[in-house]
Amino acid sequence: MFSRKAIIRLSTLFAILSWASLVFTDLSIVYSSTSSVDSSVGEEVPAILLSLFTISIFLYYKYKIEKAESINFVDLLWKVFVTGLLTTIVSLCFRLLLNLLGNTKLSENLIFLDFLYLINLGLVCAFLISTFVVWKRLILYQKSKFLLTVWKVFEYALLISLVYSMFKGTAFDWFHDYYIAILVIMGVFLSANTKWVAFLNFKQKWKGILLIALAMFYLGYFSFTLTGFAVDISVGTNAFQDFRESVFFISLMIFIFVYALFSLLVILFNLPTSSVFEQKLEEVVNFQRLSQSIQTEQSEDRVYDILLESSLSTVLADAAWVEVIENGEKAVFHTHNIEEDEILRIKQHFKDNSIKGILDRGSDRTKNLGKYLSTLKGIHYRSMMTFPIHVKGKQEATLALLKDVSDGFNKENAKIIDSFANQAGISIENFRLLTEALQNERYKEELKIAKRVQSSLLPKNLDQNEEFTLAAFSEAADEVGGDYYDALTIDENKTAIIISDVSGKGTSAAFHMSQMKGVFHSLAQLDLDPKTFLVKANVALSKCLDKTSFITTSYFVINTSKKTVDFARAGHCPTLYYNASSKSWQFFQNKGLGLGILRNSGFENYIQLNTFSYNPGDIIILYTDGITEAKNAKGVEYGYEQLQVAVEKAAKKSAEEIQKELINNLYDFTGSSIIDDDYTTLVIKFK
Numbered sequence: 001m002f003s004r005k006a007i008i009r010l011s012t013l014f015a016i017l018s019w020a021s022l023v024f025t026d027l028s029i030v031y032s033s034t035s036s037v038d039s040s041v042g043e044e045v046p047a048i049l050l051s052l053f054t055i056s057i058f059l060y061y062k063y064k065i066e067k068a069e070s071i072n073f074v075d076l077l078w079k080v081f082v083t084g085l086l087t088t089i090v091s092l093c094f095r096l097l098l099n100l101l102g103n104t105k106l107s108e109n110l111i112f113l114d115f116l117y118l119i120n121l122g123l124v125c126a127f128l129i130s131t132f133v134v135w136k137r138l139i140l141y142q143k144s145k146f147l148l149t150v151w152k153v154f155e156y157a158l159l160i161s162l163v164y165s166m167f168k169g170t171a172f173d174w175f176h177d178y179y180i181a182i183l184v185i186m187g188v189f190l191s192a193n194t195k196w197v198a199f200l201n202f203k204q205k206w207k208g209i210l211l212i213a214l215a216m217f218y219l220g221y222f223s224f225t226l227t228g229f230a231v232d233i234s235v236g237t238n239a240f241q242d243f244r245e246s247v248f249f250i251s252l253m254i255f256i257f258v259y260a261l262f263s264l265l266v267i268l269f270n271l272p273t274s275s276v277f278e279q280k281l282e283e284v285v286n287f288q289r290l291s292q293s294i295q296t297e298q299s300e301d302r303v304y305d306i307l308l309e310s311s312l313s314t315v316l317a318d319a320a321w322v323e324v325i326e327n328g329e330k331a332v333f334h335t336h337n338i339e340e341d342e343i344l345r346i347k348q349h350f351k352d353n354s355i356k357g358i359l360d361r362g363s364d365r366t367k368n369l370g371k372y373l374s375t376l377k378g379i380h381y382r383s384m385m386t387f388p389i390h391v392k393g394k395q396e397a398t399l400a401l402l403k404d405v406s407d408g409f410n411k412e413n414a415k416i417i418d419s420f421a422n423q424a425g426i427s428i429e430n431f432r433l434l435t436e437a438l439q440n441e442r443y444k445e446e447l448k449i450a451k452r453v454q455s456s457l458l459p460k461n462l463d464q465n466e467e468f469t470l471a472a473f474s475e476a477a478d479e480v481g482g483d484y485y486d487a488l489t490i491d492e493n494k495t496a497i498i499i500s501d502v503s504g505k506g507t508s509a510a511f512h513m514s515q516m517k518g519v520f521h522s523l524a525q526l527d528l529d530p531k532t533f534l535v536k537a538n539v540a541l542s543k544c545l546d547k548t549s550f551i552t553t554s555y556f557v558i559n560t561s562k563k564t565v566d567f568a569r570a571g572h573c574p575t576l577y578y579n580a581s582s583k584s585w586q587f588f589q590n591k592g593l594g595l596g597i598l599r600n601s602g603f604e605n606y607i608q609l610n611t612f613s614y615n616p617g618d619i620i621i622l623y624t625d626g627i628t629e630a631k632n633a634k635g636v637e638y639g640y641e642q643l644q645v646a647v648e649k650a651a652k653k654s655a656e657e658i659q660k661e662l663i664n665n666l667y668d669f670t671g672s673s674i675i676d677d678d679y680t681t682l683v684i685k686f687k
Contacts, residue, residue, distance in 0.1 A: 007063050015056035022049035023118050030114045047246075050121075051162040054248070057126055061133040073196050074204050076134045077211040083130040084218035087123040091225060094119055117229035124222040128252050131215060135259050141196045154186045161247040179247045180254075187255035191262040197270055205267050212264045219257055300324075300428050304334045307389075307399060307424040312336055314420070315413045317401040319381065322389075324397045338402070342379065349376045374406075383408030387421040391429045399424075434507070454480045454510040457517050463487045465495055467560040467687060471655040473663050474680040482509025483624050483680035484516050488524045493561040496524040499682050500553040501572065501624040503594075508549065515544055516551055530555045530568035531609040534595065538570070542599035550596035554622060558614075558684075565620075566611045570595050573625050576644060578651055580617030585644050619658065620684040621647055626677035630670050638669055655685040 002010070026046040065079060094116050101107035140151060161179060200208060304322045312320050319338040323331050333340050349355075355372050369384045381402040389397035399421050403409065454476075462470040472485055482502030489495050500516050502509040519537045528536065533555050541551060552572040558565050567575070571594030574587035593606035623643070630638045643662070650661040659681055667673065 004063050008060055011056045011059040011063070015053055015060060018049050018053040018056055019118075019122050022046055022053060023115065025049060026118060027111055027114060031111055034110055047165050050125075050246075051165065053122070054125055054129065054162060055159075057129045058133075061130045065130065065133045065137070073138065073200060074207050074211075076137055077208055077215075080131050080134050080215045081211045084127050084215055087127045088218055088221060091120050091123050091222070095225070113229060117226070120222065120225050120229065124226060125249075127218060127222065128249070128256060131256050132252060135256065138196050138263070139190050139193045139259070141193075147190075147193060150186065151190060154183070154190060157183055157186065158248060158251065161251065165246045165248060176245075176247060180250055183247070183251035184254050184258075187251065188258055191255070191259040194263050194266045197263065197266045200267070200270075202271070205271055208267050209264060209271075212260050212267070216257065216260050216264075219253060219260070223253065300431060301332075301334070303424055303427050303431065304397065307420055308334050308336055311399060311401060311417050311420055314416055315401060315409065316403075317408075318404050319402045320400060322397055322399050343400075346373070346376065346379065346384075380404055382406045385409050385414060385417065387418055389421050389428075390425045391432070396425075396428075451476070451480045451510075454513065457514055458484065459486050463489045463495060465489075465558075465560060467563075468558065469655040469685050469687065470497075471659040471683045472681065473659050474678070475675065476678050477626070477675045480507055480510040481678040482513050483626070483678040484513045485622070485680060485682045486517065486520055488521065490524060490527055490557070493559055494527065495558045495560075496520075497556040497558065497622075497682070497684065498524075498553060499572065499622040499624065499680065500551050501626075501678070501680075503548075503550050503552075508546075512541075512545060512549055512551060515541060516553070529609060530557055530566050531604070531607050534568050534570045534592075534607050535604045538595045538599070538603045541595050545596040550594040552594045552625075556620075562613075563615075564611055564613050566609065568592065568607050568609050570607060571597070573623055573628065574640070576621035576623075576640075576647065577612075578619040578621075578647070579615075580619075580651075581615050585648065587640060614686050616686055618686045619647070619651060619655075621658075621662075622682040622684070624678060624680040626675065626679045627666060627681060629677060630666060630675065630679070632670050633672075638666060642669065655683040658685065659683045 029046065065076070098107055098116060106112055136151065136155075140148065143151075161183065164175075164179065197205070197208075301324075304324060308320055308322050311317065320336045321338055321343055322334040323343070324334070325331055333343060335343070350369070350372065353372065353375070355369070369386060373379060373381055373384055382405055383403040385401045387399045388395045389399060399417070401409070401417065458474060459472075462472060464470060470487055474481070474483055474485065476483070482504065484500040484502070485498065487495060487497045498516075498520050500513070502512040502516070516537075519540050523533050523536055523540075534553065537553070545551070550571070553570040554567065554572040554575060555570075556565055556567040567588070567590075569575070569588070569590050569592035571592050574589045576585065576587055578585050588610065590608040590610050591606060592608065593603065598606065621643070628638055628640055628643060632638075642665075646662050646665040647658060650658045653661070662681060662683075663679070666679070
């Protein structure tokens, strides 16, 4: 087998040789027709050489672009732009040369014109093939088996069309138009696959529009140029072979244009929703910041600042303030783009006009106070919303948002900010509870509350399936733990299973565990492969985990229709797997790095996607390091070997019985019910 680099070099060399041969043979045929000299070159030879040149170019770009490592969508479109730009510049240089020659004999010489035509033909071939390969990567993003089959048929049909072009002037000519029609129909069907567009942000969509528009311009330029040369040459000789009549070139140009047009329209139609999507994403991030402020911030004031920043960016307010009442008397203001004297004027205005609501802590819960601002002179704000911030049922602060325009807020804005205000109140309340817990004997009592919350995050009943059974066990070392497991049905054929271990113990680990659950339930529904899931989970968790924390995870997707298991590991314990047919045991030790350790795009290089097929009776044992690192009175660890032996004895039993046998064996080994680290196991047995 040749390496990727070797194939690229060989295809480049073969393309150069085939194109040089094409030029020589085609020029010989044109020369012989104009000088009545027998060229001894068959008219079918140029078509054969063009086909070989096209295949060589295809192999080059196939291994240069299609086989390359992960490239984002904008980079793929950029490759189309660069290729088109370079080929267009070269073509324009030769056109400039032709214009400089003016009406000289050389500029009217058929052989010279045919040479320029062949140069442009080679350039357009390179552009078309490179664009075709890029379109393939875009179309087959999140591919299905049916889509992959249709694409293969389309690709082979294009390849066969190269052979068909060699039979010009034969009995097969009647099929020419039908062949083109079939390829165009298939191309239009494939062009409807533009799922990649949804993953572009607003800025990337604008770049995509520009790059695709330029690709369409290049296509139009080359069509015009080839047509011009072909018309000039065909007037002077009947021996000229117009490759524009090729089924391959016509179908490929139509396909590239149609997919470019479809993509352009889809991006344009999605453009208005991009900002909404990004705004929703920012709302989630801001809500998460408020949720995590209890762990990361050192004072209540910082929570109010985060609330202010999050609210401003979410509803695009022009000004805002948070008023905090300390000791029931003194007011402390956190402001943005508004002075304290302006705030006092607004409050006094409401008081003078007997406007009851949140600002004066009256009984009415009036939120939209914008209509009352129009009567206040010297203030340019015309829209206003206010929200109470309750801590333990008592209002301790007020959030006010303002805009320069009338009716600047809507009901959706109000719901979002109300959630932020409630979450801020919860964060402050939790902050105080934790502070008190560290200062007095109520620490354990408060942790018991946290334990009930944490235990509710673990599934009471795991999703079962006709193909397999699940059994799980979890015991925390402290009042609250950081181990997490879950199972979620993606569709009728796929089930996602996860097990995670948060670094550290106690309250911090429990909160990070809740984040892991949120990420799992959000991303699992997207039907991602395990590697992509872990990469996206790392991006999400890296924004909220503190710098000293990380999460080890193993993620599995069981496909009952294919009877396969896809899995990836992010620094978690090796998975124990029993093959019933061979009666053999093994630990899957594929590479992986814990979530949150590496917080950049290089993380995906440390994650490995694996797949294996399962059979009835096979067993998968998932566990956390608390199991294998448990020690007996002599300080000896339970270890992997003891784990395998314990499970092996119960291999013929049900998943529930295997789990019980394992835990009983573990406690017998340690000789104590007191544990140093969380115990968690998850047993999967295939029926």
